[in-house]
Amino acid sequence: MTDTDLTDEEALLAKTARAYFADFVDNTYLNAQQASPLGYEPRRWAQMCELGWTAVNLPERVGGAGGTLAEAGVVAREYGRAAFASPLLQTLRAGTALATLGGGAFDGTLARIAGGGSAALVAPPDRTVRAEQAGGGYRLTGSAVVEWVEQCDDVVLLLPAAGHWVCATLPAADLRDRITAVPSVDNERIGRLGLDGLRLVASPIAPEAARYALARANLLRASAMVGGCEAVVEQSARYAKERVQFGQAIGAFQAVRHHLARMVIAADAARLACNEALTRAVPDADESAIAAVAVFAAGRSYVQIVLTAAQVHGGVGTTVEHILHHHYLRAKAMQLRGGRRASRLREIHQALVVRREGRLW
Amino acid sequence: MKTVLGDEQLTFLAELRTYLDGLDPALVEATRAENIEDPMQPRAHGRRFLKRLGADGWLGVAWPREYGGQGRTAIESWLMAEELYNRRLPNGLLTLNAIGPTLMLVGTAEQKAEYLPRIRAGELEFAIGYSEPDAGSDLASLRTRAVRDGDGYLVNGQKIWTTGASVATHLWLAVRTGRPEQRHRGVSLFITPMDAPGITITPIITQGGERTNAVFFDNLRIPASQRIGAENEGWSGIVTALNFERMFYHNEPRWELRQLTDWAAGAGLLDGDTAEAHELQAVVGEHAVDVEICRLFALRGARMLAEGHVPHAEASVNKIWWGELRQRICDTGLDLVGEEGTIATGSAYAPAHGHLEHGLRSSPVWRFGGGTNEIQLDIIATRGLGMPR
Numbered sequence: 220m221t222d223t224d225l226t227d228e229e230a231l232l233a234k235t236a237r238a239y240f241a242d243f244v245d246n247t248y249l250n251a252q253q254a255s256p257l258g259y260e261p262r263r264w265a266q267m268c269e270l271g272w273t274a275v276n277l278p279e280r281v282g283g284a285g286g287t288l289a290e291a292g293v294v295a296r297e298y299g300r301a302a303f304a305s306p307l308l309q310t311l312r313a314g315t316a317l318a319t320l321g322g323g324a325f326d327g328t329l330a331r332i333a334g335g336g337s338a339a340l341v342a343p344p345d346r347t348v349r350a351e352q353a354g355g356g357y358r359l360t361g362s363a364v365v366e367w368v369e370q371c372d373d374v375v376l377l378l379p380a381a382g383h384w385v386c387a388t389l390p391a392a393d394l395r396d397r398i399t400a401v402p403s404v405d406n407e408r409i410g411r412l413g414l415d416g417l418r419l420v421a422s423p424i425a426p427e428a429a430r431y432a433l434a435r436a437n438l439l440r441a442s443a444m445v446g447g448c449e450a451v452v453e454q455s456a457r458y459a460k461e462r463v464q465f466g467q468a469i470g471a472f473q474a475v476r477h478h479l480a481r482m483v484i485a486a487d488a489a490r491l492a493c494n495e496a497l498t499r500a501v502p503d504a505d506e507s508a509i510a511a512v513a514v515f516a517a518g519r520s521y522v523q524i525v526l527t528a529a530q531v532h533g534g535v536g537t538t539v540e541h542i543l544h545h546h547y548l549r550a551k552a553m554q555l556r557g558g559r560r561a562s563r564l565r566e567i568h569q570a571l572v573v574r575r576e577g578r579l580w
Numbered sequence: 581m582k583t584v585l586g587d588e589q590l591t592f593l594a595e596l597r598t599y600l601d602g603l604d605p606a607l608v609e610a611t612r613a614e615n616i617e618d619p620m621q622p623r624a625h626g627r628r629f630l631k632r633l634g635a636d637g638w639l640g641v642a643w644p645r646e647y648g649g650q651g652r653t654a655i656e657s658w659l660m661a662e663e664l665y666n667r668r669l670p671n672g673l674l675t676l677n678a679i680g681p682t683l684m685l686v687g688t689a690e691q692k693a694e695y696l697p698r699i700r701a702g703e704l705e706f707a708i709g710y711s712e713p714d715a716g717s718d719l720a721s722l723r724t725r726a727v728r729d730g731d732g733y734l735v736n737g738q739k740i741w742t743t744g745a746s747v748a749t750h751l752w753l754a755v756r757t758g759r760p761e762q763r764h765r766g767v768s769l770f771i772t773p774m775d776a777p778g779i780t781i782t783p784i785i786t787q788g789g790e791r792t793n794a795v796f797f798d799n800l801r802i803p804a805s806q807r808i809g810a811e812n813e814g815w816s817g818i819v820t821a822l823n824f825e826r827m828f829y830h831n832e833p834r835w836e837l838r839q840l841t842d843w844a845a846g847a848g849l850l851d852g853d854t855a856e857a858h859e860l861q862a863v864v865g866e867h868a869v870d871v872e873i874c875r876l877f878a879l880r881g882a883r884m885l886a887e888g889h890v891p892h893a894e895a896s897v898n899k900i901w902w903g904e905l906r907q908r909i910c911d912t913g914l915d916l917v918g919e920e921g922t923i924a925t926g927s928a929y930a931p932a933h934g935h936l937e938h939g940l941r942s943s944p945v946w947r948f949g950g951g952t953n954e955i956q957l958d959i960i961a962t963r964g965l966g967m968p969r
Contacts, residue, residue, distance in 0.1 A: 460968065
C-alpha cells in the first residue's frame with residue numbers, strides 16, 4: 220500500500236531522499252560504517268547538510284529552509300528506511316526542539332546547525348536528569364544515555380526543574396570529561412552523559428511549551444521508525460515471493476501470508492498515526508497526545524514487524540550478512556529511546572482519557 | 581501531510597451534534613436502549629428514529645444530490661456514522677452505506693428510482709442474504725438456486741446468519757443461476773421484499789442475546805426486473821457491497837473503552853497512585869492508542885472513497901483492527917473488574933452496566949462477521965502485497 224497523504228512537496232522530498240540513500244546504502248556499507256572509528260562518513264554528512272536536510276524545518280532567519288515539521292519527518296522517515304546511522308536524526312530533533320521553543324534565544328545554536336553543525340538533544344524520557352535552582356542558575360543531578368553525544372558539535376539540554384523546565388545549549392567540548400562512550404545495541408553511537416553537579420545558566424520554560432517542543436522532536440524518531448517498518452515489510456514481501464519451499468514461493472502459504480498481513484497492519488497503524496501527528500503538531504494546535512500515540516505505535520509496530528520478519532526470513536534474516544539484522548537491532552533500540560513502556564502509556568492515558576485531549580474525544 | 585478534517589468537516593460535525601441534541605429525548609432514549617440491546621436490527625424505535633433523520637435530510641449525506649443526498653464526501657458520512665455510534669443510535673449502516681451506494685453503481689435506472697428515494701427516507705431496511713450452511717467465507721460455493729420462469733425466477737434453498745431478516749423490508753439476495761462448477765461466475769444478485777410468498781424466517785439466538793436468522797425459500801418468485809446486474813454476473817455487486825460494508829466500521833471500540841473508563845472512574849481507580857491504578861492506567865493507555873488508530877484506519881478509507889478510490893486491502897485492515905480491538909477491550913476490561921465481572925447484564929450489580937460482559941459475549945461475531953478476519957488477512961497479503969494465491 221502506498222502513501223496517498225503526502226503533499227507534492229513532501230513526495231518530492233521523499234523521492235529525493237530515498238534515491239540518495241539507495242545510491243550507496245546497503246548492508247555492506249552499514250556494517251563498514253558501524254565498524255569504523257567515527258560511526259559515519261563525514262563526506263556523507265556534508266552532502267546531507269548540502270541538501271538542506273538538517274535545517275529543512277528551521278526558520279529562514281537562521282539560514283534554515285523554513286519548512287514544516289512534516290518535511291523534517293519525511294527526511295527522518297527515509298533515514299529510518301535505509302537503517303542509516305549518523306547524527307542526522309539527533310540533529311533534526313535538537314534543531315526542532317530549539318526552533319519550537321523559539322523566541323530567538325537559541326538562534327546562535329540554530330544558525331550553527333543550519334551551517335552544517337551537528338547537535339544532540341538531551342531530554343531523558345523517564346526524567347533521569349533533574350535541574351534544581353541554585354544561585355542564579357541551575358544545578359543538575361543524574362545521567363542520560365544519548366545518541367551521538369560524543370561526536371556532535373552542540374549539546375541541547377531540555378530538562379524538568381521544580382514546576383517548570385529549563386533549556387540550555389552547550390558546546391559538546393565542554394562536556395567531554397562527562398561523556399563515557401558505551402556500546403550500543405544498534406548502529407547509532409551512544410554515550411553515557413553524567414551530569415551530577417553541572418551548573419547551568421538557563422531561562423525557565425513553561426511545562427506545556429517544553430512538552431510541545433519535545434513532542435515534535437520525538438515525532439521525528441517516530442517517523443524514522445515508520446520508515447524502518449515500511450522497509451522491513453517490503454523486504455519480507457519480496458523475500459516471500461522469491462523463496463521457494465515445497466515447490467512454491469513461501470508467500471503462497473497461508474501461514475506466511477498471515478504473518479505478512481499482520482506486518483502490513485502494524486506498519487499502516489504506525490504510519491497513519493505518525494502522519495496524523497505530523498499534521499496536527501503545528502503552531503496554535505498544541506496536540507501533544509496524538510504525538511505520544513504516534514511514538515508509541517511506531518515503536519510497538521517496528522518491534523513487532525522485525526520479530527515477524529525474522530520468522531519469515533528464517534536463518535538468513537538473523538545473520539550480519541543480511542540488512543534485516545540492522546533493522547532488528549534498531550527497532551528495539553529506537554523504541555527504548557522513548558523510555559519505559561508503562562510510563563508512556565500512563566501519560567497517554569492521562570492525556571487522552573483523563574484530560575480528553577484531541578479533537579474527537 | 582494532507583489534512584482530511586478541514587473546517588468544513590468540523591462545521592458539519594458541529595451542526596450534526598446540534599441537530600442530534602435537539603431531537604425528542606424520549607425517542608432518542610428508547611432508540612438507544614433498543615440499540616444497546618441488539619444493534620444489528622433497528623426495530624420500532626430505531627425505524628422511527630431513522631425516518632426522522634431521513635425527513636430532516638440527514639440520511640445519505642454523502643449521496644449525490646441527484647439521489648436526494650447532500651452531495652458531501654465520504655468523510656462527512658464517516659463522521660456522522662461515528663457520531664451516531666458514539667451515542668449508540670442506529671446509522672442505517674448496511675442499507676444506507678453499502679446497499680445504496682452499490683445500487684448507484686450497478687443498478688438499472690428503474691431500480692435506482694424504485695429504491696434509492698425510499699432508502700434515503702429511512703423507509704427501507706435491507707438484510708443481506710449471502711451465507712448458507714455450506715457457503716460462508718467460500719461464497720462462490722453457494723447453492724440456493726434461481727431458475728428462470730417466464731419473466732422472473734423461482735428461488736429455492738436456504739440462507740443462514742441473515743441478521744435483521746425479521747425486521748427488514750427487503751432482502752439483498754445472492755443465488756446460483758449458473759452451474760456449481762462456474763463458482764463465482766454463476767452467481768446472480770436479486771432484491772426481494774421480505775414479505776413475499778415463499779419466504780420463511782426462523783430465529784437463531786446468539787450467546788450475546790442478539791437475534792440472527794435462517795431464511796428458507798420455497799418457490800419464491802422474483803421478477804427479472806429485480807435482478808441486480810446481468811445474470812451470472814452478480815459477483816461484482818457482492819464485492820462492491822462488501823467493500824463498502826467493511827469500510828464502514830467506525831470507532832465502536834471507543835464506546836467500549838468508555839464503558840471501561842467510566843467503571844474505573846466510578847471505582848476510584850482512574851486517578852489513583854497505587855500499583856493497581858498504575859496497571860489499569862497502562863492497560864487503558866494502550867487501548868486508547870488503539871482506539872485512535874481505529875479511527876485513523878476508518879478515516880483513511882473515507883479519504884480514499886472521497887478521492888474516488890475503492891479501498892480493498894485497506895478496508896480489510898480496518899475490519900480486522902476494529903473487530904479484534906473491541907473484543908480485546910471487553911476481555912481485558914473484565915480482567916480489571918475481576919470476579920464481579922461474572923454478573924450478567926440486566927443486574928443492577930453488573931459493573932459497567934454489563935456492557936463489557938455483554939460485549940464479550942457478542943464479540944466473536946465482530947471477528948468473523950462481514951468476512952472472517954483470516955480471509956481479510958489473505959486479501960491484505962494478496963491484494964496489498966501481491967502474494968501468490
